[in-house]
Amino acid sequence: MAENRLNEEEKKGWSRRDFIKGAAVSMAGAVALAGLSQKEAVAAEAAKPAATEPPKAKTGAALKLDDVLRVAREKLYPRCRVCPECDGVACAGEVPGMGGIGSGRSFKNNYTSLAKVELHMRTFHNVKKPDTSITLFGEKLSLPILSAATGGTTYNMGLKGKMTDAEYIDAMLGGCRLAGTCGLAADGIGDPLDVFEIRLKAVSKYKGKAIVTIKPKTQEEIIKRIRLIEQSGAFAFAIDIDSAGRAARAVPGQTVEPKTFKQLQELARSTKLPFIVKGIMTLEEAEMAKDAGAAGIVVSNHGGRVLDHTPGTADVLPKIAAKMKGKIVILADGAVRYGTDVLKMLALGADAVLVGRPILRGAVGGGQEGVALMINKMKTELVDSMVMTGTADVKKVGREIIA
Ligand SMILES: Cc1cc2nc3c(=O)[nH]c(=O)nc-3n(C[C@H](O)[C@H](O)[C@H](O)COP(=O)(O)O)c2cc1C
Incomplete structure (x- = not known):
């Protein structure tokens, strides 16, 4: 019917x-x-009636995710339609914007690669209160979900006059703290240094509970930013190495470039902070990142925003993890939407996951509390899926739970 x-x-x-x-x-x-x-x-x-202001949680009155999403849609439309399933279909080709580049295939592949992983249901066990805590570069987190770096409040999200960069990063990092985790601060390609500094102020405000990303700019520019990150108290930094594509190169006045092994080595040696390379899609580059001195990688295709027709991240993760697990911290992202997706990524070999678009919508629609609501929803789903698969600890998720 x-x-x-x-x-x-x-x-x-x-x-x-x-x-x-x-x-x-x-x-x-x-x-x-x-x-x-x-x-x-x-x-x-x-x-x-329009609900253009973020809904405020009154004492005792619980903020609802539906309200947060409605406000997010009003503020983000037409950049993001806040679809019931965030799968890259409606926003294909919308970069800048919130979608995937070109045909949108890489974004859609992230979604389908994860969706086709299925879980064995196992209910003969005594797992009742699973442990979701992890330690990442010495930081204790109550769950293996971090907010991904998302930049461009104006050119990607169309939030000019609706939400400032300072409000956005405060919502992200503050919301993550409320939920017992931490987030990645972005370095949007079109963002000037003072916007980067606004983000670092938020990192200091939240006592360094953040990883700060830097675009693959010139070595000199990156090292300048690493010094600022050290002062902010952040516990690690990342370079989204996959941002050397056309969309980023097209931004006037910006130099982004692919990096050689020697350049990566130079960056790793320039600081005591753990260095994470974000945007790894092959085993060869995972090995190179480790050999260059990186402490971690993010298996990521930038949410399908930098190269059309890549595989989904859940398709490449197992091969990378089979060789690299335990040798380097493995983070992964790409269309993680539910707690079950988190569990799947862990079973495929990730140590923790990053979530981009859904948490972005939480921040825009409900500020810090919107972010916390979104993360807590995923945590509840994660705990439930751990019970239903007999998984006691997120640090020991085995492939046996995958059907
Ligand atoms: C609007 C938008 C802006 C982004 N900006 C950045 C950025 O500045 N730096 C970065 O490393 N990744 C950036 N990303 C990629 C995310 O960090 C992450 O890899 C991706 O969003 C994960 O996929 P998901 O959104 O499907 O969860 C951005 C993604 C989106 C959607």
């Missing part, structure tokens, strides 16, 4: 983008509750 109705709408020329435009978050609920057609539900959604 629902399928027939959708086909009818499609005949009338409705694309999925149009459909999502007015309806993303509460469509399912509206349709189910009121028995509305999708077009009627879109109209009902549009008629709702």
Whole structure:
């Protein structure tokens, strides 16, 4: 029945983008509750009073994720439609923006590579209160989920006049602390040094509970930023080495470049801070990063934003982890949406995961509390999936839970 109705709408020329435009978050609920057609539900959604201010949690009144997402959609549209499933379909080609580059295939591959991993359900055991805590470069975290670096509040997210860079990074890092974890601070390619410094101020405010990323700029520029990061108290820094692509190179006045082994070595040797290379998609480069002195890698294709037609990260992670697990810290990201996705990434060999777009929406829609809500939702799902697979400890997730 629902399928027939959708086909009818499609005949009338409705694309999925149009459909999502007015309806993303509460469509399912509206349709189910009121028995509305999708077009009627879109109209009902549009008629709702605007909630342009982040909902405030009053004492005793719980902030709801639905409200956070509705505000996020209002603020982020048309850069992000806050789709019910964040899978890279509606936003294909939207870079700058929130989507994946070109056909959007790399973003979509992240989603499908993870979705096709299935879990064995195991319920004969005594795992009732699984341990989700980890230690990352000496930092104790209560769960293996970190907020990914997301930059460009103006050119990617369209938040000019709605949220400043200072508010955004405060929401991210503060929300992560509320949830017992930490986040990565970005170095957006178009962001001047003073925006980078705004982020470092937030890092200091949250007592260094952050990893700071730097774009693969000239060696001199990177080392200048490493000195600033050291002063901020951050416990590690990362270079998103995969940002040397066309989109980043096209930004006027910016120099980003692929790095040689020697250059990576120079950067690792320039500081005592642990150095993480973000944007590793092959075993060869994981090995090179380690040999160059990196303490960690992020298996990532930048959320599918830098090169069209890469495999999904969940497809390349097992090969990298088979050789590198225990030799270097392995972080992974790409379309991690649920606690089950976190567990899958750990089973495939990651030590912890980064989450980009969903936490971004939490920050825009609900500030610190929105971020914490989003992370806690994933934590609840993670704990539940650990119980349901008989997994006692996130530090010891084995491949045997994968079907
Ligand atoms: C809007 C946006 C901005 C981003 N900016 C940065 C950045 O400045 N530095 C960086 O290392 N990665 C950046 N990323 C990539 C994320 O750190 C992360 O690798 C990716 O978003 C993970 O995929 P997910 O969003 O599907 O979870 C950005 C991603 C998005 C969506």
